[in-house]
Amino acid sequence: MKCTFCGKEMDEFQVGVTLNIKTSRLRNDDTWEEVPNMSLSSKEVLCSDCFSEFAEVLNEQVLKAKNKVEK
Amino acid sequence: MFGHTNMLILKLTRDCNLRCKYCYIKNKDNFKGEMMEFYTFKRIIQRIIKDRKKATYPPKIFTLVLHGGEPLLAGHKKLRLFLGYASRKFEESGVKHRFSMQTNLTLLSTEILSVLHDYDVTVGVSFDGIKESNSSRTDINTEKFDTHFRELTDFNINFGFLMVVNKANINNIAESLDYIFKKYDTGPLKINYAEDVLGVGGSEVTGKEFFEKAWKVVLDRFLEKENTKQLEESNLSNILERYFSNIITKKNNIEYMRSNCGLKICGGGSNIIEINPDGSVHYCGRYSEDFKETYIQNIEDEEFLELKQISRYFDTVKVKHKILKENECDLCPADGICDHGCPAFYYSKYGKFGLRKDLVCEIFIPLYYYLVKNEIRLFNKLYETKKNQDGIWYLNLHLNIEDEWIDNITKKFKGYYVERDKNFKTENFNPQIAIRKK
Structure with missing residues (x-):
């Protein structure tokens, strides 16, 4: 099986990363209503190198974004 | 992209041999001779297969719609080349699929019929009815169309009709339905309302007219005709199913359905996407031109966790949510059955997202009251036909x-x-x- 990011054949590890999204909107009557087309799932299967890179970048970027939002 | 998208509107060309008054594609003359290259088509099919392979829950069936402009302008050789490639690649990769095509049928030939037959293409035929009904589109007469319908029947090709209600056919709906269903053993046709997207004028009917002279006519026929086999219109069929689901569950079932069109926040950009001949991916096929705001990416672009598409779709969700709030759609009695208008048509017409209340509310609010007043009779009739x-x-x-x-x-x-x-x-x-x- 090949890594879905770099395309290299995976040997020792394969790490599945899944993003599950469920979205709701606040209605005029102050209740929540699901947005079905924005409730979905996506997936990558990464080799160990790509996963390590992904984890590092995600952590770094998310913290950076958090600081930006807080400011 | 194709991990959760279940329908692709593939515009082989934006060129067309007809010039329908109510067509929403802008500057058609600029697209003369435009046609998707085989290389681009192959890259699209490869992308579909690759994305579905890594998806957790890919949609069970993938639908590839050959669209345009007029897709038959591709000619029989190119159609066979494209469909043959897609068919073999999908089979090899286990992608369950359906091929369909939306066409005006006027360029049909024996060779094309054999392609449609061989690859089991379901054909959506644009046909506005009998007599002068097609005068907003063409001077080709009903007899000529009829020859093509018979040819489709002879080649055992599954087909259905798309009727766009406009000024030319608004007074002929019942007669056209009689003609179609007496002659052809086909499923429900689709009746859409025309929107004068390009501001040409002379085609759009009011929401009130559309309800009274089209959808209400279909519903009355359904209730009044004895031995009715089916509700003759597919949008109404879906709406009725939704209406009764809402009554039974006491919930708004719209919240739980993924869908393409006809949903409160439609699936254009998520469930359904459009690809142009140059491989550019857009929200859906109903935009009049390539707007920057509705562009998602190119078929060649890399993506991680489909995040590019998801974030672009979320942009529209936010805008549509604001529009629904401003118009107080959540508080409308017809909320559970309404299509909340076509955002693509509105954007194409006004350059921003919005809701045609004059059209949408005039159709769906009277429809809702009609359903309430007739719900027992409709339930009985639906049971008998379903x-x-x-x-x-x-x-x-x-x-x-x-x-x-x-x-x-x-x-x-x-x-x-x-x-x-x-x-x-x-x-x-x-x-x-x-x-x-x-």
């Missing part, structure tokens, strides 16, 4: 079934009952309820 040979009507509820809903049916619709344990179908994402008559 029941299978065992006398069971399976109704989609989109939700896991609760005990209380069973009581709702028996209380509200006397003479009917539901056998709970035997008849629940939960193997797909749309749980169904089995309705029987006592």
Whole structure:
């Protein structure tokens, strides 16, 4: 099986990363209503190198974004 | 992209041999001779297969719609090349698929018929009805269209009709329905309302006219005609199913359905996408031109966790949510059955997102009251036309079934009952309820 990011054949590890999204909107009557087309799932299967890179970048970027939002 | 998108509107070309007054594609003359290259087509098919392979829950069936402009301008050789490639690649990769095509049919030939037959293409025929009904589109007469319909029948090709209601056919709906259903053993046709997207004028009818002279005509025929085999229009068929689902569950089933068109926040950009001949991916095929705001990416662009598409779609969700709030759609009695207008048409016409209240509310609010006033008769008639040979009507509820809903049916619709344990179908994402008559 090949890594879905770099395309290299995976040997020792394969790490599945899944993003599950469920979205709701606040209605005029102050209740929540699901947005079905924005409730979905996506997936990558990464080799160990790509996963390590992904984890590092995600952590770094998310913290950076958090600081930006807080400011 | 194709991990969750289940329908691709593939514009082989934006060129067309007709110039319908109500067509929404801008500057068609600029696209003369435009045609998708085989290389681009192959890259699209490869991308579909690659994305589906890594998806957790890819949609069960992928639908590839050959669209345009006029897709038959591709000619029989190119169509065979494209469909043959897609068919072989999908089979090899286990992608369950459906091919369909939206065409005006005027360029049909024996060679094209054989391609449509060989690759089991379901054909959506644009046909506005009999007599002068097609005068907004062409001077080709009903007899010529009729020859093509017979050819489709002879080649055992599955086809249905798309009728766009406009000033030329608004007064002929019943007559056209009689003509179609007497001659052809076809499923429900689709009746859409024309929107004068390009501001040409002379085609759009009011929402009130559309309801009174098109959809209400279909519903009246359904209720009044004896031995009716089906509700003759597919949008109404979906709306009725939604209406009764909402009554039974006492919830708004719109919240639980993924869909393409006709939903409160439509699936353009998520469930359904459009690809142009140059491989650019857009929200859906109904935008009049390539707007920057509706562009998602190119078919060649890399993506991680489909995040590019998801974030672009979320942009539209936010805008549509604001529009729904401003127009107080959540508080409207027709909210549960309304299509909330086509955002693509609105954007194409006004350069921003919005809602044609004059059109949408004039159609769906009277429709809602019609359904309320006639719900028992409609329920009875639907049962008669939808029941299978065992006398069971399976109704989609989109939700896991609760005990209380069973009581709702028996209380509200006397003479009917539901056998709970035997008849629940939960193997797909749309749980169904089995309705029987006592």
